[in-house]
Amino acid sequence: MTTRAEFFSRISAEMAKTRGLFPARTAPRPADPRAVAGTIRRELAERWPAALERFRREFERVGGVFYRVAAFADVPQVVAGIAREREVRRLVAWDARELGGDLLPALEARGLDPVAMPPGEVSAEERARLRRVVADAELGLTGADLAIAETGTLVLRSGAGRPRSTSLLPPCHIAVFDRAALVESLGQAGVVLELWHREEPPGTGGAVNFITGPSRTADIELTLTRGVHGPKEVHAIFVEAPLHG
C-alpha cells in the first residue's frame, strides 16, 4: 500500500517540474471573521426586512412554504395546521434548547404525537430505537442556523440535541428561524462558516447541511419530481421575536 510519505513525495516531485499556468491566489479570507460577521449583523439590523422578503421569494421559488409569526408561542398553531392538512400526527423535534423553547405540551394539546430528540449522548440501543422513531415520523421540526436570502437556503448544523435525521427522514420538514439567522448572500454565509470553524461551541456535530427546498430529481425523462430521498415538503416559519435570549 502507498504510504503518506511516498504519495506526497510524488506530488512534490511533479510540482517541482512546473511553476503552474499563471500567477494565482486563493480567495481572500476574512482575517477576523467575528468582526466581519458583526458588521454583517449590524448592517442587517436595518436591511433585514428586504433580506427576509428576498428569502421568502427564493424559498418559494424552490418549492418551500413560508410562514411569518409574531412569537415563538405561535409556532405550534402553524405546525398543527400543517399536520391537520396532511392528516398526520407523528412528529420528531430538535431538543427544546436547540429549538428555542419547549413546544411539546402545546403540540400535544393540539392532538399531535411529538417526540423530542435527546439533548446529549445516549446508548447505542437508544440511538437505534430513536432511528426507527424518526424513520416512522411524518413531520420533522428543527431550527435553522442560517437563512440565506440570495438562494432561499436553510443551513442546519448537526450536534447534540439537533440530529441530522430530523430534517432528512420525515417526508415533511418544518424549520423555525428568527432574524439572527438571516444573511443576504452565500458570501456572507461563508464568513459565518469561517467563524463557526474557529469558535466551535461544545456539542457541535460533524455535519452542516445547506437545504434549498424539498428533495428533487429529474432523472426520469427530465420530469421534475419532489421527495425522492429527502423530504417532499419544506416549510420555514419566521418568528419576529428573537428566539434565543
Add this chain to the structure above:
Amino acid sequence: MSETDLSVPFRRRAGEALRDAHLQEALTIATTKFIGLQREAFGEFPEGDRLRDLAREIKEATLQRLDRYLGELVDNVERLGGRVHYATTAEEARRVVLDIATRTGARMAVKSKSMATEEIHLNEALEAAGVTAVETDLGEYIIQLAHERPSHIIAPAIHKTKGQVADLFAKELGRRVAADPEVLTQIARGELREKFLRADLGITGANFAIADTGTVVLVTNEGNGRMVTSLPRVHVAVMGVEKVVPSMTDLMVFLQILAKSATGQKMSVYTTLVRGPRRAGELEGPEEFHLVLLDNGRIRQLAGTLREALYCLRCGACLNVCPVYRQIGGHAYGYTSPGPIGILLTAMLEGPASVKDLAHASSLCGACVDACPVRIDIPKMLVELRHEVAAKRLAPWTERVAYGLLARLLASPRLYRWAKPVARLLQRPFVRDGAIRRVPLFDEWTRTRDLPAVAARTFQERWRELVKEERSQ
C-alpha cells in the same frame, strides 16, 4: 455487467448512436434544456463572470501548493478521528475499500453518485467480494438495474424512457409498474429507504474537500448524499487529489457557480459538509470515517499537458454544448467520463493511446470553454493530445504519412509553389464540382469530408500577376 464494447471502433459506436432515433431525441431535449437553464441562471447573476475567473484562479493556486493543502486536509481529517488512505492506482483504491468492507464485516454498501468510484470500477469489485453495492442516485439506480453505464455526468439515465424504467422496476419488483415518473420515483424512494437504514457501508465521492477544516463536501439534489453519510456505521469517501480547496471561503465561490453550471439551479437542494466520525451527543453519523486520496494518473499531470483538466468540477456543462456529444451521447465515448472533458479525463487515467480516435471527436469549436465554470481550455489540450497521438505513432500509417507530407509542404514556400501544378494534375480524377470527394486509401477520411480542390489559379499566382501589372503601369 454489459458495458460499451471497446473492441468496436469509436466510429462504429458513434454510427450506432446516430442511428438510434430515441437516443437522438432524448439527447436533443436534455442538452437543449440544460443549456437554457444554465443561461438563465447566469443571466440573473451579474457576478457570474467575476466568480468564474476567481474559481479558476483558486483551482490553479491550489494546484501550485497541492502538497501543502492536501497535507493540511490529511492532518485535519486525522485530528477529527478519521483515517486517510493513499491510492496510486485504481486497483489500490479498490483494495483499500474492500479491506475496509471486510474488516467491518459489511454486507451492503449504499453509494451516492460519484465519478471517482465509477472511474475505479468499485461496484464490480465489491460485488465480487460478496458486498452488495447499491447506487442510490435515482439515475444511477436505474442504470445499475439495467447493467449499463452513465451516459451523462449529471443525468446518468437521460437515454432511458419512462417506459424502459418502468419495465426495469417491474422486473426487479416482480409486479407491474406504471410508466409515470412520479410513481417510479416513489417506488425508488421506498426501495432505497430500507437499504439506507440497513446498509453497513456508505460510499461517496467528494465534490470538494476543505483543507482548513478537514471537511468533505457533497452536492446532491435528492438527499442521498445525506443518507449515505449519516446512516451507515462506516463512511468511505473516495476523492481525486485535485478536489481539495483551501478554505470555507473558497468553497463558497464554487458553490455560487457549480449548480448554475450543472442544472441551472441557484443552489442544488443539498450541500452536505461532513467532518470525521459521529461526535459525542450526536444521534447519527458513522462510527468510522475513511478518506481515500486517489491519484490514478492525476499527479503526473501536475506538470503534464492535461494540468488544466484537473480544475474540472464534473458539472457536465461542456457535454450539453458540445456538437459531438449532442449527436452521439455518452456511451459512444466508451469510458467513464464522456464529452469533451471526458476525452481529457480518459487520457489522464488510461493514457493517450486510449483516446487516439476520441481526440478527434471534437470540432474544436470552443463552446465547451465558454460553458465551463472554470474556463478550462479543452480544445487546446485536445490539439496537444492529437500531437501526442501522432508523435507516439498511435494513428494509422496513412494518416501519419499524409500529415507528415502536408506539414513539410506547408512549411516550405518553395516546395508549396512546386506542389501546386503537381496537385492539379493528381487531383484531376477525384475532383467533382470543385471538391475532392473520395480518395482511395483515405476512404475513411473522405467519406464524410469534402476537400476543396486546388484552384486553377491560386491566390499566390494571382497576387504575383497583380504586382506585375502594378509595376508595369
